[in-house]
Amino acid sequence: MAKIILTHDGTVIKEYLLDKERMTIGRKPHNDIQLDDNTVSGEHAAFLALQNIYVEDLGSTNGTLLNGERVKKRMLNHNDIIQIGRHEFRFVDSVVQDFESTIVIPSAKAAVVTGLDPAKEKHRDAFVEIIEGAKSGDTINLNKAYTTLGSPGISVVVIARRGQSYYIMPMGGTAAKQEPPRLNNMPISSQSQSLTANDVIDVAGSKLKFNYR
Numbered sequence: 001m002a003k004i005i006l007t008h009d010g011t012v013i014k015e016y017l018l019d020k021e022r023m024t025i026g027r028k029p030h031n032d033i034q035l036d037d038n039t040v041s042g043e044h045a046a047f048l049a050l051q052n053i054y055v056e057d058l059g060s061t062n063g064t065l066l067n068g069e070r071v072k073k074r075m076l077n078h079n080d081i082i083q084i085g086r087h088e089f090r091f092v093d094s095v096v097q098d099f100e101s102t103i104v105i106p107s108a109k110a111a112v113v114t115g116l117d118p119a120k121e122k123h124r125d126a127f128v129e130i131i132e133g134a135k136s137g138d139t140i141n142l143n144k145a146y147t148t149l150g151s152p153g154i155s156v157v158v159i160a161r162r163g164q165s166y167y168i169m170p171m172g173g174t175a176a177k178q179e180p181p182r183l184n185n186m187p188i189s190s191q192s193q194s195l196t197a198n199d200v201i202d203v204a205g206s207k208l209k210f211n212y213r
Contacts, residue, residue: 002053004082004089006033013087023047024058025084040085053091055082124212126166126195128159133206140208142166150181150204157181157188157203159195159210166210167192168201 002018016023016033023032026043035044041060048054056073057064065083066074076082078093126142128149140147142159148171150156156171169192170181181188182202183195199210 002049003092004047005092007088007090008086018047018049018053021049023049026058035085035087037085037087040087044084045082052076053093055091060084124164126161126210126212128201128208128210131200131207131209133208135206149201149208150206155179155181155204157201160192166195168195169193 003015004018005015006013020032024043024046025031025033025035025040026045027035027037027040028042031043039062041058041062043058044060045058045064046056048056053076054073055064055066055071055076057071062085063070065071066076067081068083076091076093078091080091082089082091127139128142129139130136140149142161145161147159147161148156149159157168158171160167160169168183168188170188170190179202181204183193184200185202195210197211201208201210
């Protein structure tokens with residue numbers, strides 16, 4: 001789950017899980033996060049947990065800064081710094097953090113040994129096609145750094161793009177009586193695994209094929 005880490009003058013004060021759809025920050029006690037800081041407005045800003053995580057300024061006097069830039073509303077990325085008054089929040093995306101701690105990127109030399117030519121992989125965008133399931137025939141472009149597939153609460157995998165390579169990893173547990181996610185008919189391990197053309201992914205009752213355009 002995503003979280004924010006509150007610091008003041010470089011000292012970590014507290015971590016907050018973004019487990020609500022809307023979490024407000026301000027000087028008044030009714031806020032989810034109260035800041036004892038006279039440069040902070042009564043209700044200064046909010047974190048919004050929608051499909052992505054956003055920070056929104058609520059018409060504050062001194063503004064909300066994202067990586068040094070004053071913003072009204074902006075989607076957050078891993079390790080973004082939000083400044084509110086004299087306090088800072090660092091946004092931590094748990095999906096990205098998990099991937100960064102487990103992903104192993106093969107070297108160019110290893111790619112040649114396995115039959116991959118790095119030069120030929122350049123500038124190739126990948127996608128997955130749903131070949132079995134409720135939306136059979138649909139395609140999903142993998143043009144973001146991280147793409148999640150599946151159904152929350154049932155089974156979810158995330159695909160990470162690193163340069164021109166793609167990696168898959170399960171996220172969270174699998175609901176009871178549900179098959180764990182599989183890659184080419186084998187359970188996906190907790191460590192990231194690289195994807196190659198025509199790999200087949202089974203997740204949350206759907207079957208998807210990975211490929212390049």
